[in-house]
Amino acid sequence: MRDTMPFLARLGLDTETDARAIRRAYARELKLIDQEQDGAAFQELREAYESALSWLAWRDQQATDSAAAPAPLTPEPVAPDYGMPRTPVSLGIQPEAAAEPQQIAHEDPQRLAAAVLEDFRAAMQQLLQDHHVRNPVPWQQALQHSLDDERLLNISARIYFEAHIAQQLVSGWRPGHDLLFSVACKIFQWSEDRRRLLQLGRAGALIDKAIEEHTIFAHLPEADLMINRAVLDLLRKDGTPSDYQLRNDLPYAERMAAYFPVWMSVVTNTGMVAQWRARFDALPPPKKSWWPKININLSSRAGWILFLMLLQLVRVAYNYSSERADTTPAPRFPQLQQAAPPVVQQLPPEMLQKIKAHMPTESMDLGPGQHRADINVVLDDKGSIYQIMVYQTSGRVSYDSAAISAIRACAPFPAAIPREFLISFNVRDNATP
Numbered sequence: 001m002r003d004t005m006p007f008l009a010r011l012g013l014d015t016e017t018d019a020r021a022i023r024r025a026y027a028r029e030l031k032l033i034d035q036e037q038d039g040a041a042f043q044e045l046r047e048a049y050e051s052a053l054s055w056l057a058w059r060d061q062q063a064t065d066s067a068a069a070p071a072p073l074t075p076e077p078v079a080p081d082y083g084m085p086r087t088p089v090s091l092g093i094q095p096e097a098a099a100e101p102q103q104i105a106h107e108d109p110q111r112l113a114a115a116v117l118e119d120f121r122a123a124m125q126q127l128l129q130d131h132h133v134r135n136p137v138p139w140q141q142a143l144q145h146s147l148d149d150e151r152l153l154n155i156s157a158r159i160y161f162e163a164h165i166a167q168q169l170v171s172g173w174r175p176g177h178d179l180l181f182s183v184a185c186k187i188f189q190w191s192e193d194r195r196r197l198l199q200l201g202r203a204g205a206l207i208d209k210a211i212e213e214h215t216i217f218a219h220l221p222e223a224d225l226m227i228n229r230a231v232l233d234l235l236r237k238d239g240t241p242s243d244y245q246l247r248n249d250l251p252y253a254e255r256m257a258a259y260f261p262v263w264m265s266v267v268t269n270t271g272m273v274a275q276w277r278a279r280f281d282a283l284p285p286p287k288k289s290w291w292p293k294i295n296i297n298l299s300s301r302a303g304w305i306l307f308l309m310l311l312q313l314v315r316v317a318y319n320y321s322s323e324r325a326d327t328t329p330a331p332r333f334p335q336l337q338q339a340a341p342p343v344v345q346q347l348p349p350e351m352l353q354k355i356k357a358h359m360p361t362e363s364m365d366l367g368p369g370q371h372r373a374d375i376n377v378v379l380d381d382k383g384s385i386y387q388i389m390v391y392q393t394s395g396r397v398s399y400d401s402a403a404i405s406a407i408r409a410c411a412p413f414p415a416a417i418p419r420e421f422l423i424s425f426n427v428r429d430n431a432t433p
Helices: 006-011 019-030 039-068 109-129 137-147 155-170 177-187 194-218 222-236 243-259 261-267 271-282 300-327 349-357 397-409
Strands: 372-379 385-392 420-426
Touching: 006 019, 006 039, 019 039, 019 155, 109 137, 109 155, 137 155, 137 177, 155 177, 155 194, 155 261, 177 261, 194 222, 194 243, 194 261, 194 397, 222 243, 243 261, 243 271, 349 397, 372 397, 385 397, 397 420
Parallel strands: none
Antiparallel strands: 372 385, 372 420
């Protein structure tokens, strides 16, 4: 029988299977397929899965119909005639047989996803109570535990659950969202397969934008990253920063809120930035000097005496220096070589063309004005990228991210390429040395 049903053979099942086994087999086989590289295999597996469910529904219906079929009619026995009239006897109305409850063929995937989401939110609260606010490992384990739930073997329920997680992240910051964003991008592979986010609607589009902004943020110089991360942690706390912290950290917070608005709203409390600004505007102006002002009240006669004394001291010092100038040879200082300015080495034309080929071909609406991104690249001894710094932004995060991605796509670089170089990207020709 299994040989006549190729869809069961594709899933590794036999005719004694049930709905749960079919879903488990589909989930198992789905993990073995690269949907992006092998679309035909994915389509074949999906058709086998749907055919197996349809066959199972037909089999169950056949079993139900067979059980409900009436027994064959037997002739009614003939009552004997004893020569006496028969009086009909009424035994009352026979009660109707209770109707069997209708069996639900398929559970509602939205209800399944909502139930698993409630359990996951309870796990999140427990993690926060246990003060797991910096280690992402427990959060990754909790999310993976929810995905391994049998209720999410239903493919539609699994997609609904993923959509719920994305919607929760973009619906306003809550404690732990910074860790949840990190582990969700890893488990759901949002960063590797951005097309998965297209099926999640507006929430998916916002998550895609947040990933793009975080990519730019991660390529900032290390010194800036250390300060920015400290400011992000301070924004997540309920406490009030000191006046000194406020004066030093507010510019960093406002700069990040302007350059990375979507990502900031996901991983930290952006409402604190406005509160910091209101407090900063209410601060008194900083003192220009720590030294107290000394008010010296002198009479006019005493002032003139002090002035004449200072004038005499200056005249004596001048005469003494003039006498030493005739006898003391002028000191000779070694001539210092002025450091040459750093020279930005040019890339070969073929390498520029290779980088340019990785830039997006579709036009990007950057608004009026000239848009140019200057990116400095430092390579290690093996030609791998050691550091990328955006010296000048184009004004659009998406264009800067595309330029960085184009450079990274060409790594590792050959030995003939300079270990440090500067590339300018603009809308007209994408890359210029």
